[in-house]
Amino acid sequence: MARVVVDVMLKPEILDPQGQAVAGALPRLGIGDVRSVRIGRHIEIEFEGEPDLDRAREIADKLLANPVIEDFTVRVEEYEEADQ
Amino acid sequence: MSMRIGVVTFPGSLDDRDAQRAVRIAGAEPVALWHADSDLRGVDGVILPGGFSYGDYLRCGAIARFSAVMDSVVKAAGDGMPVLGICNGFQILCEAHLLPGALTRNEHLHFRNRDQWLRIESTGSAWTAGYEAGQEILIPVKNGEGRYVADGRTLDELEGSGRIVARYVRGNPNGSQRDIAAISNEAGNVVGIMPHPEHAVEALTGPSVDGLGFFTSVLAHLGAHA
Numbered sequence: 001m002a003r004v005v006v007d008v009m010l011k012p013e014i015l016d017p018q019g020q021a022v023a024g025a026l027p028r029l030g031i032g033d034v035r036s037v038r039i040g041r042h043i044e045i046e047f048e049g050e051p052d053l054d055r056a057r058e059i060a061d062k063l064l065a066n067p068v069i070e071d072f073t074v075r076v077e078e079y080e081e082a083d084q
Numbered sequence: 085m086s087m088r089i090g091v092v093t094f095p096g097s098l099d100d101r102d103a104q105r106a107v108r109i110a111g112a113e114p115v116a117l118w119h120a121d122s123d124l125r126g127v128d129g130v131i132l133p134g135g136f137s138y139g140d141y142l143r144c145g146a147i148a149r150f151s152a153v154m155d156s157v158v159k160a161a162g163d164g165m166p167v168l169g170i171c172n173g174f175q176i177l178c179e180a181h182l183l184p185g186a187l188t189r190n191e192h193l194h195f196r197n198r199d200q201w202l203r204i205e206s207t208g209s210a211w212t213a214g215y216e217a218g219q220e221i222l223i224p225v226k227n228g229e230g231r232y233v234a235d236g237r238t239l240d241e242l243e244g245s246g247r248i249v250a251r252y253v254r255g256n257p258n259g260s261q262r263d264i265a266a267i268s269n270e271a272g273n274v275v276g277i278m279p280h281p282e283h284a285v286e287a288l289t290g291p292s293v294d295g296l297g298f299f300t301s302v303l304a305h306l307g308a309h310a
Contacts, residue, residue, distance in 0.1 A: 068186040
């Protein structure tokens with residue numbers, strides 16, 4: 001089986017205070033060598049039939065990501081039925 | 085006949101009743117509009133109120149943008165109808181591409197709820213014509229994702245064309261770029277504002293009545309263009 005995976009990330013130049021807050025918490029875990037953390041969104045889309053990258057790209061561009069502040073990538077991912 | 089100003093209710097809208105009340109106090113007739121109904125019921129202007137439309141899922145305003153009523157609002161805005169988006173309504177206007185830029189998580193991550201001073205930077209819009217340029221007003225701000233961002237060219241263009249409608253003064257509550265609190269489209273009929281003028285329309289419940297000018301301005305604008 002295959003599904004389409006869309007990853008949405010804030011553009012590099014857009015401040016990510018959420019990521020900064022996570023980075024700021026890491027020293028409390030004893031981790032001191034992290035330069036930066038940025039947080040995005042991971043979306044899995046299953047089509048009725050075959051995964052359709054073009055339509056997934058359209059969905060990502062129109063709804064899942066805001067192109068003003070976010071970039072996205074789209075890829076097909078194989079998975080075992082038992083993963084469901 | 086009095087002017088009719090529509091106020092859209094989305095699932096999760098909070099300030100629709102306050103917006104209706106502000107319209108009434110300004111002397112117009114508020115008309116309730118429903119997110120799933122594309123009929124604007126012959127209104128003269130539209131307000132998209134604050135709240136958390138569709139639970140703010142995905143991004144604030146991202147899902148509301150695709151509601152039936154928004155197709156009509158986008159079309160009417162293109163024909164010059166005054167549209168005011170307050171808080172979540174501002175986010176929806178940006179998602180719908182009626183206004184440039186986007187509203188993101190407050191820089192300090194805290195929800196900010198306080199009375200806030202703004203300076204009216206432009207009286208060229210349909211919603212601020214009744215103010216004086218440079219006038220400072222005190223109205224509530226309450227948001228978690230109110231930090232306005234846009235690329236430098238867009239910011240310069242807004243600045244150069246007088247489309248920054250209001251700026252935060254005496255402290256920026258969310259890290260908004262260039263202290264932007266409100267902007268307009270090129271024609272000036274569409275305005276998005278992060279703080280809440282509808283919460284400052286009478287002495288009993290607001291920190292001032294400074295917000296009333298948005299609602300009286302649009303009525304004067306409509307009267308002049310009738």
